[in-house]
Amino acid sequence: MELEDITSILKDKFGDDIIREVDENASPQAIVVSPTDIHRVCLELHTNERAYFDMLSCLTGLDNGPEAGTMEVIYNMYSVPYEIGLMIRVKLDRNKPEVNTVSDIWKTADWHEREAYDMYGIKFVNHPDLRRILLPADWEGYPLRKDYQHQEYYRGIKVEY
Amino acid sequence: MANEIQYQYQEDNLIKSEPNKYREEDLKSEEMVINLGPQHPSTHGVLRLEVVYDGEIVRDVIPHLGYLHRCFEKHAESLPYNQIIPFVDRMDYLAAMNSEHVYVMGVERMLGIADKLPKRVEYIRVLVAELNRIASHFVAVGTYAMDIGAFTPFFWLIRDREHIQRMLEWASGARMLYNYIWVGGLFYDLPVGFEERCAEFVKYLKPKLAELEGLVMENKIFIDRTANIGVLPLDLALNYGVTGPVLRGSGLRYDLRKVDGYSVYPEIDFDIPIGEGKVGTIGDCWDRTDVRVREIHESLKIIEQCLEKLTKEHKRTRDFDPQELVPKKIRPKAQDFYIRGETPRGELGFFFRADGKSDIPFRCKGRSPCFVNLSIISELSKGSLIADLIAVLGSIDIVLGEVDR
Numbered sequence: 001m002e003l004e005d006i007t008s009i010l011k012d013k014f015g016d017d018i019i020r021e022v023d024e025n026a027s028p029q030a031i032v033v034s035p036t037d038i039h040r041v042c043l044e045l046h047t048n049e050r051a052y053f054d055m056l057s058c059l060t061g062l063d064n065g066p067e068a069g070t071m072e073v074i075y076n077m078y079s080v081p082y083e084i085g086l087m088i089r090v091k092l093d094r095n096k097p098e099v100n101t102v103s104d105i106w107k108t109a110d111w112h113e114r115e116a117y118d119m120y121g122i123k124f125v126n127h128p129d130l131r132r133i134l135l136p137a138d139w140e141g142y143p144l145r146k147d148y149q150h151q152e153y154y155r156g157i158k159v160e161y
Numbered sequence: 162m163a164n165e166i167q168y169q170y171q172e173d174n175l176i177k178s179e180p181n182k183y184r185e186e187d188l189k190s191e192e193m194v195i196n197l198g199p200q201h202p203s204t205h206g207v208l209r210l211e212v213v214y215d216g217e218i219v220r221d222v223i224p225h226l227g228y229l230h231r232c233f234e235k236h237a238e239s240l241p242y243n244q245i246i247p248f249v250d251r252m253d254y255l256a257a258m259n260s261e262h263v264y265v266m267g268v269e270r271m272l273g274i275a276d277k278l279p280k281r282v283e284y285i286r287v288l289v290a291e292l293n294r295i296a297s298h299f300v301a302v303g304t305y306a307m308d309i310g311a312f313t314p315f316f317w318l319i320r321d322r323e324h325i326q327r328m329l330e331w332a333s334g335a336r337m338l339y340n341y342i343w344v345g346g347l348f349y350d351l352p353v354g355f356e357e358r359c360a361e362f363v364k365y366l367k368p369k370l371a372e373l374e375g376l377v378m379e380n381k382i383f384i385d386r387t388a389n390i391g392v393l394p395l396d397l398a399l400n401y402g403v404t405g406p407v408l409r410g411s412g413l414r415y416d417l418r419k420v421d422g423y424s425v426y427p428e429i430d431f432d433i434p435i436g437e438g439k440v441g442t443i444g445d446c447w448d449r450t451d452v453r454v455r456e457i458h459e460s461l462k463i464i465e466q467c468l469e470k471l472t473k474e475h476k477r478t479r480d481f482d483p484q485e486l487v488p489k490k491i492r493p494k495a496q497d498f499y500i501r502g503e504t505p506r507g508e509l510g511f512f513f514r515a516d517g518k519s520d521i522p523f524r525c526k527g528r529s530p531c532f533v534n535l536s537i538i539s540e541l542s543k544g545s546l547i548a549d550l551i552a553v554l555g556s557i558d559i560v561l562g563e564v565d566r
Binding site: 023025026027028030054055056057058060062074076080083085087089106107108110111112119129131132133134135136137138143144155156157 | 168169171174177178179180182226227230232234235238270399400401402413415420495496497498499501508510512514524526528532533536565566
């Protein structure tokens with residue numbers, strides 16, 4: 001199975017506009033879709049017998065910095081029966097980073113989305129339990145953003161060391 | 162300034178920084194919330210579990226993570242690729258060689274030098290990684306037995322692990338955090354005499370493993386505590402994305418050493434043990450432990466074949482330089498890259514974004530197997546007894562350094 005097979009599955013179902021861009025340079029090869037489409041694309045890839053991506057390996061947030069004004073969420077999935085990996089990228093507006101959750105499709109996404117929320121402040125709509133996961137609940141700011149400035153004191157402890 | 166007490170204690174600090182998910186008023190009258198950890202020996206580190214009990218029955222478990230968070234990803238965004246390796250060591254401190262191997266492989270493939278490596282380097286990498294895998298499984302099985310009340314196996318296994326640690330110390334200079342595998346090669350060639358000593362160790366270990374099986378796996382008490390406990394069905398396991406012995410214990414022959422066939426693993430003959438439900442149901446705690454024990458045998462097989470190659474076909478030569486291909490400047494082309502490999506706990510993945518302009522990754526995310534495996538705990542232990550919660554948690558085999566990164 002190749003990337004073309006996957007893209008044709010998606011195009012058959014949702015029309016040619018569903019795939020914004022194909023990045024063959026990435027490994028595994030990547031497709032870019034719109035944030036509003038991500039849930040139905042993932043659901044189709046998960047349930048379609050010809051694709052059957054039953055495992056979400058990794059979900060990553062990413063910040064392109066204030067100049068670019070975008071954030072990204074990157075999904076790495078793997079199909080155990082067809083032995084193929086796929087990367088899907090969505091681009092979000094940095095001022096209002098919001099995307100639909102996929103945690104109802106793969107439970108793996110539950111904690112990974114919480115981590116992306118924790119580190120980047122990306123809001124996953126319809127997530128069942130969107131709390132901070134690694135940092136304390138009352139921590140200020142999102143540390144992996146490129147323009148992050150840490151707070152000066154946390155409970156009387158100087159943060160700068 | 163030095164004597165000033167920085168931390169200002171207030172009674173509600175804990176509640177504010179890591180609030181419980183369940184509030185007293187939401188519980189039914191028989192239920193109560195008990196806090197397990199973060200300082201508790203059977204949570205294998207600093208993991209805090211918020212457990213809702215009804216008598217002896219566990220109604221819900223909510224893990225609270227982050228007590229060992231050391232900002233791996235933030236550090237990685239300010240360090241050159243080769244200087245990240247020591248940080249990778251400290252993620253999964255029980256299997257540092259395996260983590261290094263995966264990380265280094267990812268950077269090499271981005272640079273396009275992965276195919277040019279000398280075979281001897283690859284075989285040494287696999288050899289040390291498999292030694293480390295055995296050491297890691299020893300700790301997993303030993304502490305698991307200790308969790309559920311058997312004290313002796315821990316001592317026996319730590320005694321045997323000591324041999325591995327001394328060998329790896331001999332090769333790399335460190336007992337746990339090696340920084341031995343470098344981008345493009347190795348820190349040093351193996352020390353003279355290493356192959357012979359390793360062969361002796363394999364001979365020594367085989368009868369010890371038979372002892373281990375008699376002591377732990379066939380032990381009546383151990384079977385009673387683990388068989389039919391925490392049964393994980395395969396579809397649930399895949400949906401949660403668990404990997405490693407936890408997934409294989411549920412009966413899927415899925416090992417990235419075979420599936421992806423990286424390094425020299427395709428040239429080596431070994432099996433992938435899966436859970437068979439020998440004493441209980443497929444996917445119970447006993448099966449997961451059994452997979453680990455049988456994997457030790459497979460690792461020994463791999464080590465023997467590596468030693469065979471390292472003493473004959475790719476033997477030590479005077480002019481062999483393991484640092485020959487180590488690049489002066491590591492600057493991959495602009496790309497997104499996801500690499501994964503099999504560590505003792507499952508699929509360790511790294512996501513890189515290189516911008517093509519600097520030696521520093523734009524983004525480096527570690528997908529840790531423990532983090533994903535741990536997320537299944539609440540599903541597995543709902544409706545079980547309190548004592549079984551400990552048995553389930555131990556059988557997942559987490560290392561908190563990797564969960565929190």
